[in-house]
Amino acid sequence: MVFPTQLPETRRVEISEGFEISFRLLKKGARKAVVLIHGNLSSSLVWEDFMSKVPEDFDVVAPDLRGFGDSGRKPVDATRGLRDFSDDVLGLLAALKYDSYVLVGHSMGGGVALQALLDAPSDIRVKEVVLIDPLPPYGFGGTKDVYGTPCYEDYSGSGAGLVAKYNPEFIRLLKARYTGTDHPSAPANAVKAYFAEDYVISEDLMSKLLKMLFSTEVSEDNYPGDYVESPNWPYVAPGSRGVLNAMSPKYLNLREVLNVVRKPPILWVHGSKDIIVSDMSLLDVAVLGLAGYIPGYPGPDKFPPQPMVSQIKTFLDEYVMRGGTYEKLVIEGAGHTPFIEKPEEFTRRFTDFIY
Numbered sequence: 645m646v647f648p649t650q651l652p653e654t655r656r657v658e659i660s661e662g663f664e665i666s667f668r669l670l671k672k673g674a675r676k677a678v679v680l681i682h683g684n685l686s687s688s689l690v691w692e693d694f695m696s697k698v699p700e701d702f703d704v705v706a707p708d709l710r711g712f713g714d715s716g717r718k719p720v721d722a723t724r725g726l727r728d729f730s731d732d733v734l735g736l737l738a739a740l741k742y743d744s745y746v747l748v749g750h751s752m753g754g755g756v757a758l759q760a761l762l763d764a765p766s767d768i769r770v771k772e773v774v775l776i777d778p779l780p781p782y783g784f785g786g787t788k789d790v791y792g793t794p795c796y797e798d799y800s801g802s803g804a805g806l807v808a809k810y811n812p813e814f815i816r817l818l819k820a821r822y823t824g825t826d827h828p829s830a831p832a833n834a835v836k837a838y839f840a841e842d843y844v845i846s847e848d849l850m851s852k853l854l855k856m857l858f859s860t861e862v863s864e865d866n867y868p869g870d871y872v873e874s875p876n877w878p879y880v881a882p883g884s885r886g887v888l889n890a891m892s893p894k895y896l897n898l899r900e901v902l903n904v905v906r907k908p909p910i911l912w913v914h915g916s917k918d919i920i921v922s923d924m925s926l927l928d929v930a931v932l933g934l935a936g937y938i939p940g941y942p943g944p945d946k947f948p949p950q951p952m953v954s955q956i957k958t959f960l961d962e963y964v965m966r967g968g969t970y971e972k973l974v975i976e977g978a979g980h981t982p983f984i985e986k987p988e989e990f991t992r993r994f995t996d997f998i999y
């Protein structure tokens with residue numbers, strides 16, 4: 645297999661009046677493209693090394709979602725779930741006019757990829773979808789079974805309040821672009837959660853990832869969003885603005901993807917040591933409550949840990965029952981970023997899938 649040697653270039657496309665999306669493009673003159681969609685607190689920079697590993701039969705497109713990287717700072721309407729981000733990706737693809745696409749979504753970007761399938765169900769140009777440790781189809785936080793049933797009717801335990809109320813120091817340090825590690829809420833310590841505990845993060849990689857985090861627009865309209873007080877534990881519920889609320893199950897439910905007539909093959913990639921998307925996620929408020937970090941926890945009968953991986957599996961199994969196909973790839977020893985931690989194995993399996 646021949647791989648490109650050139651470096652990606654940065655371009656911008658106007659999606660709507662006054663609003664531009666920035667994207668990295670590795671152009672080789674192909675009529676088909678691999679489209680890399682990043683996750684929360686991230687940007688196209690996360691794909692920098694992987695872009696060069698995509699076979700030369702494909703151009704590679706890596707957008708910065710709104711409020712991240714170098715893209716415009718347009719607010720996120722959380723009541724639309726991930727549709728604002730999907731609109732941006734689909735708008736970019738409409739401008740680029742490729743014959744076919746492979747959609748690759750990491751973390752929240754996996755949800756954006758599925759939302760794009762839902763928003764453009766008749767687009768025959770989407771040939772395959774790759775979900776890398778994706779956001780569960782029923783959002784992040786506050787659900788108790790494989791079908792996304794909420795623990796409380798107001799979806800408390802999800803949304804921006806989990807950061808804005810319980811970890812405001814992280815927001816302060818993110819705004820300050822603090823690069824140290826001595827504070828428990830330091831962004832550099834948050835970066836470590838992306839990786840398996842035994843993965844050695846180089847100084848160059850940490851610098852790159854902090855640059856990525858610091859490109860995030862920090863506000864109630866973007867990250868993390870707004871919140872409302874709740875009578876239900878942990879006493880915060882989603883507001884209507886910003887990224888974390890867009891991922892709340894109050895507004896995000898991708899079950900309708902199962903009804904799309906055109907079902908492209910899906911590759912689901914999961915790092916065996918992922919602590920972010922897990923049935924016992926260390927970012928799940930229920931897991932933190934069980935561990936005693938958030939007082940007043942009502943117990944697992946009332947508010948169990950969200951079965952994230954089980955939700956994804958049940959969803960994809962039903963995708964098959966309704967006429968689709970999927971493959972599951974568990975990358976042993978990888979955390980939330982297997983394309984960085986185990987690049988050779990990931991690239992080999994990815995290449996096999998798209999061919």
